[in-house]
Every structure is written in structure tokens, then in C-alpha cells.
Amino acid sequence: MxxxxxxxxxxxxxxxxxxIALLILAFAxxxxxxxxxxxAKAQIEVAQNLYGTYDLSKDQDIIxxxxxxxxxxxxxxxxxxxxxxxxxxxxxxxxxxxxxxxxGQTIVCLPNKVVITVINDNNQIDGVLK
Amino acid sequence: MLIVNVKKISLIFISFxxxxxxxxFYMNQNIVVSQTQFIMNTTVEIKLFGKNxxxxxxxxxxxxxxxxxxxxxxxxxxYFAYEGNAASLNAHRGEYYRVxxxxxxxxxxxxxxxxxxxxxxxxxxxxxxNIWKNASEKNYLPTREETLNSIGKSTPNDIVxxxxxxxxxxxxxxxxxxxxxxxxxxxxxxxxxxxxxSVDTALINAGxxxxxxxxxxxxxxxxxxxxxxxxxxxxxxxxxxxDGQAIATSGSYNRYYDIYGKKYSHILSGIxxxxxxxYKSVTVITNKGIISDILSTSLFLLSIDDGRKLIDKLDYPxxxxxxxxxxxxxxxxxxxxxxxxxxxxxxx
Numbered sequence: 001m002x003x004x005x006x007x008x009x010x011x012x013x014x015x016x017x018x019x020i021a022l023l024i025l026a027f028a029x030x031x032x033x034x035x036x037x038x039x040a041k042a043q044i045e046v047a048q049n050l051y052g053t054y055d056l057s058k059d060q061d062i063i064x065x066x067x068x069x070x071x072x073x074x075x076x077x078x079x080x081x082x083x084x085x086x087x088x089x090x091x092x093x094x095x096x097x098x099x100x101x102x103x104g105q106t107i108v109c110l111p112n113k114v115v116i117t118v119i120n121d122n123n124q125i126d127g128v129l130k
Numbered sequence: 131m132l133i134v135n136v137k138k139i140s141l142i143f144i145s146f147x148x149x150x151x152x153x154x155f156y157m158n159q160n161i162v163v164s165q166t167q168f169i170m171n172t173t174v175e176i177k178l179f180g181k182n183x184x185x186x187x188x189x190x191x192x193x194x195x196x197x198x199x200x201x202x203x204x205x206x207x208x209y210f211a212y213e214g215n216a217a218s219l220n221a222h223r224g225e226y227y228r229v230x231x232x233x234x235x236x237x238x239x240x241x242x243x244x245x246x247x248x249x250x251x252x253x254x255x256x257x258x259x260n261i262w263k264n265a266s267e268k269n270y271l272p273t274r275e276e277t278l279n280s281i282g283k284s285t286p287n288d289i290v291x292x293x294x295x296x297x298x299x300x301x302x303x304x305x306x307x308x309x310x311x312x313x314x315x316x317x318x319x320x321x322x323x324x325x326x327x328s329v330d331t332a333l334i335n336a337g338x339x340x341x342x343x344x345x346x347x348x349x350x351x352x353x354x355x356x357x358x359x360x361x362x363x364x365x366x367x368x369x370x371x372x373d374g375q376a377i378a379t380s381g382s383y384n385r386y387y388d389i390y391g392k393k394y395s396h397i398l399s400g401i402x403x404x405x406x407x408x409y410k411s412v413t414v415i416t417n418k419g420i421i422s423d424i425l426s427t428s429l430f431l432l433s434i435d436d437g438r439k440l441i442d443k444l445d446y447p448x449x450x451x452x453x454x455x456x457x458x459x460x461x462x463x464x465x466x467x468x469x470x471x472x473x474x475x476x477x478x
Contacts, residue, residue: 019144026148029155125368126352127175127335129379129413 040101040118042082044075047113056080056101056118064114072112082116084109157183160347165192170203170313172337176320179331179346191327195334198323199316205232206312208256208305216306220256224302226292232315236420237291237298240311243424244286244400246440250431251424252400254286256305259398266387266394277403310397314378314423317341321419333371338426341376341419356467359383359410359453366453367469369415378422380430381411381453397430406431410453415465416446425450434460 044051046066054062056077064073073094074086081099089111097107100118107116159182166175176195178188204212211217214230243251257280265272284301291298300306308315313336321343324332331344333352342352351370358364359381371377382395382405395405412430416422421444429437429450441448441462449465461467 015141018141022144022148026151029152124353125355126177126333126346126371127340128355128357128365129335129340129369129377130337130357 040080040120042075042077043117043119045115045117046072051114053119054082056082061085064112066112073109073114075116082118083107084116087112157181161185161188163188163192165196167196169196169199170316170336172313174199174337175335177333177335178324178329179333179344180329188329191324191329194327195320195323198320202232202312202316202319205230206236206308206315208307216308219298219300220305223300223304226290226295226297226299228296229298231296232312232319233298234291234293234296236308236311236315237289237306238293239315239420240308240424241286241289241291243428246443247400247428247432248436249285249401250399251310251428252281252286253306253308253311254284254289254304255281255398255400255403256307257281258403259307259309261403262387262394262396262398266389269389271389274402274404277398281400281403310427311420311423313337313339314376314419314421317376317419338380339376339378339419339423340371341422342371342373344373356413356451365470366459367467369465369467371415374417375415376417376419376422377413377415378419378426379411379413380426381409382407383411397427399431407455408433410455410457412453413451413465415449418446421446421448 040056042054042056044054044062044064046064051064052062054060054077057080059078062075062077063071064075066072072088073084075082076085081101083099084094084097084107087094087109089109094107094109094112094114100107100116102118105118108114160179161182162177162179163185164175164177166173168174174196176192178192180188204210205215208216208220211221214228214233216233219227219229219233237253240251240253244253258277261272261277261280282301282303284304288301288304289298317334317336317339318341320334321332321341324343329343331346333343334341340354345351351372354369354371354377355365356367356369356379358366360383369377380397382393382397385396386393387396388394395407397405399406409430412426414422414426414429416425425448428440429452432440434452437450441450449462451459451461451465451467453459
């Protein structure tokens with residue numbers, strides 16, 4: 001009775017690869033389709049004006065300029081976090097703050113008047129009452 | 131032979147499940163269908179939330195929803211005459227005139243607010259509004275006598291509504307303007323249309339009026355930003371709008387008559403016909419669009435004390451937030467707002 005069962009699951013290498021590939025594809029597509037987009041974003045303000053909002057899922061370097069166009073800071077987004085890598089300020093507290101990634105966390109550079117805030121996309125504004 | 135077939139079948143079976151699950155996930159993906167149109171002198175955005183499988187239906191529903199709103203606009207306008215609308219009723223004042231149901235409904239709800247606000251909320255101000263429009267075009271300031279005389283002796287209490295025959299008798303010395311009513315009313319009509327079209331979740335933003343149906347997938351509420359009355363693109367804070375709630379703001383900041391470079395609010399006192407400058411803005415949350423619209427205007431014209439007395443007389447749950455001229459914020463206890471970090475307003 002056991003013999004036919006053994007022959008039943010006798011599948012060659014190529015077929016195993018196909019089946020595994022299909023399963024991986026199925027899982028991958030589940031995550032791709034169900035992905036509601038990157039959750040967190042970083043919002044950068046310079047002198048109380050919104051400078052820009054950046055996806056934390058997209059690795060990039062952001063050059064921050066003041067109102068005169070002078071480069072005052074560089075921020076780096078990597079692995080879903082943001083940190084300051086260069087700044088023209090004297091004490092470099094903003095660089096020492098390190099990387100932030102949680103909603104509500106901030107990096108503040110008082111001399112350069114820069115505020116970087118992590119905002120959660122799940123809490124986005126649905127409408128503005130004018 | 132048999133072994134080969136079993137292998138083939140299992141392969142086909144797995145592929146089949148794979149494709150089915152792909153289709154299933156695709157169809158069940160959450161989507162937002164959104165459209166913006168210019169209706170009732172404002173930008174109206176309708177957002178419908180649903181599943182991908184219903185996308186075609188949602189696209190059709192959103193167009194019909196805008197048509198519902200346009201119909202209310204045509205039925206309520208005092209500027210273009212259509213059979214049975216407000217402009218035609220104004221032309222047929224002094225006699226019984228057959229009007230559409232939207233007009234009957236809006237009149238029935240808004241007339242009692244004349245007494246409730248001791249005359250401040252007055253729908254019979256079409257002539258007064260025109261005086262101000264004309265004055266701002268020609269750049270002269272209407273006298274108090276001029277605006278007072280334009281109101282006439284009759285009050286909205288003198289309007290006779292014959293619901294059975296859908297007829298209205300407007301006093302001969304009155305012309306109506308439903309500017310502070312029909313936008314909110316149209317939101318209620320769109321919501322009931324959406325419910326009948328089995329839409330569970332929607333957000334309609336008509337500038338100073340927003341109404342919510344259902345809730346978004348990720349939260350139990352919609353996040354609504356309340357605009358700063360002084361600075362465009364700045365907000366006072368955010369408010370949680372839940373299923374069935376309507377929020378409305380009246381302020382002198384977005385609509386005004388510009389005369390000699392001075393701004394005069396478009397919200398006119400029903401007693402004097404002159405703008406009042408008690409507040410920078412008044413924001414109201416309640417559970418009906420038409421009430422939110424009428425109340426934001428009414429409370430803008432009343433003192434805070436009189437406003438509280440008015441709210442107490444109503445059967446609707448009402449929360450209110452005032453921005454006073456000295457930038458102080460006064461609000462009811464139940465008005466929950468998360469102030470934005472850089473807001474300059476002093477919370478009392």
C-alpha cells in the first residue's frame with residue numbers, strides 16, 4: 001500500500017523549482033499588492049516654512065538650503081530612517097542626534113532653524129476645511 | 131503514464147490557485163476614487179472609498195453624486211431662473227407658486243432659525259446681498275439705511291408653505307437667498323444618494339463644509355485640517371470627523387466684499403443687513419450638513435452667550451470653536467482638536 005504513495009510524490013528537480021518559484025511569486029505578489037505604501041515620511045521645516053516631505057522608504061540624500069540659497073545641512077534617508085550627516089552649525093547637535101524613524105520624533109537644529117519631524121502616513125489629512 | 135498525469139495535475143492546480151489568489155488580492159485592494167468639480171461657487175471634492183472590484187461602479191456613482199449636487203444648486207439658486215426654483219419663486223412673490231421639493235425642504239428647516247437667532251439668520255436677504263455685491267463692484271460703501279431698507283417689513287415667518295400642493299407664498303416685499311443653506315443641504319442629499327448606491331465610505335469636501343460617511347480602512351475617523359483664518363496654507367489643527375458628522379466653517383477670510391481696500395464679511399446680519407465682525411471664524415460640528423451650514427452662519431452672527439442658548443434649544447449634538455479677533459480660541463468642551471505645533475492661537 002505504501003509503494004504507490006512514494007511514486008506519487010516523485011517529482012523531478014525542474015518541477016520542484018517551478019512549484020517553489022510559483023509559491024514565492026504568490027507570496028511576493030501578496031505583499032506587493034497589499035502594500036499600502038510607505039508608512040512614515042520625514043517632514044523638513046526651515047525657519048518655520050515647510051521645506052519638503054520625503055518618503056522614508058526611498059534612500060536619498062537631501063540638501064537643505066536656507067532662504068538665501070546657502071546650503072546649511074545634508075540629511076540622509078536610509079533603511080527607513082533619517083539623520084543629519086552635515087551641518088554648518090557650530091556644535092553639531094543635530095548630527096549627534098543620530099537617526100530617527102518613529103512618528104513624532106524630531107531632529108532640531110536651532111542655529112540653522114531646521115526641524116525634521118517623522119510623520120506617520122496613516123495619520124494623513126483627509127480634507128482641509130476652508 | 132499515471133504518475134506523469136498526477137504531476138501535471140498538481141502543477142496545474144497550484145498555478146490555478148496562484149492565479150486565483152492574485153485576482154482575489156487585486157480585486158480586494160482598497161482604492162479611493164476622487165473627483166473635483168466647481169459647484170455652488172466653490173471647489174467640491176468627492177472621495178469614495180471601496181474595493182478595486184467596484185471601481186467601475188464607484189466611477190459611475192461619483193458622477194451621479196455630482197449631478198445630485200448640481201440639481202440642488204439649480205433648484206436653490208436665486209441667480210438663474212428655472213421652473214420651480216428660488217429665482218422663479220422670487221419673481222412670483224406675492225402669489226402661490228409651485229416649487230421643487232428641495233426648496234420646500236430647505237425653507238422648512240431654515241425658516242425656524244429666524245426666530246431661534248432673534249432675526250440674525252434671515253433667508254430673505256437677496257436684495258441686501260445684491261446691494262453689497264454691487265457696492266463692491268462700484269467701490270462704494272452702502273449706508274446702514276440702504277441695507278436696512280432693502281430687508282423690508284416682512285420676515286421669513288411670513289412665508290407660507292403649502293406642503294401638500296408643493297406651493298410657496300412669498301411676501302411681496304421679500305426675495306430669498308439660500309446662500310447659507312443649500313451647500314450644507316446638498317451634502318445631506320449626496321450622502322443619502324451614496325447610501326442608496328451602497329457606498330459605505332465617502333468624504334465630501336465643499337470648501338467650508340465637509341461631511342463624512344463611514345470610516346477609512348486604517349482609522350476610525352477622517353482627519354480634517356481646520357484652516358487658519360489669517361494665513362493661507364496654514365492650519366489651526368486637525369479634527370477627527372466620524373461617520374455621519376458634518377463640519378462647517380464661517381469666516382470673513384475667504385469671502386468678502388472689498389470696498390476702499392477694506393474687507394467686509396459676506397455674512398450679513400438679518401437685522402441690519404450689515405456684516406458683523408465678532409469673530410475671525412466659527413467652526414461647527416454636528417450630524418447634519420444643512421444644520422452645520424445654518425449654524426456656522428448663525429453662530430457667526432450671535433454673541434457666544436446667545437450662541438450657547440441657541441445650541442441648547444436644538445435637538446442636534448453641536449460642538450463649536452470660535453477664533454476671536456484677538457486670536458483667542460474659545461470652544462465647547464466636546465470640540466476635540468489637535469492644535470498644530472506652530473499655531474499662534476491662545477487656547478482658552
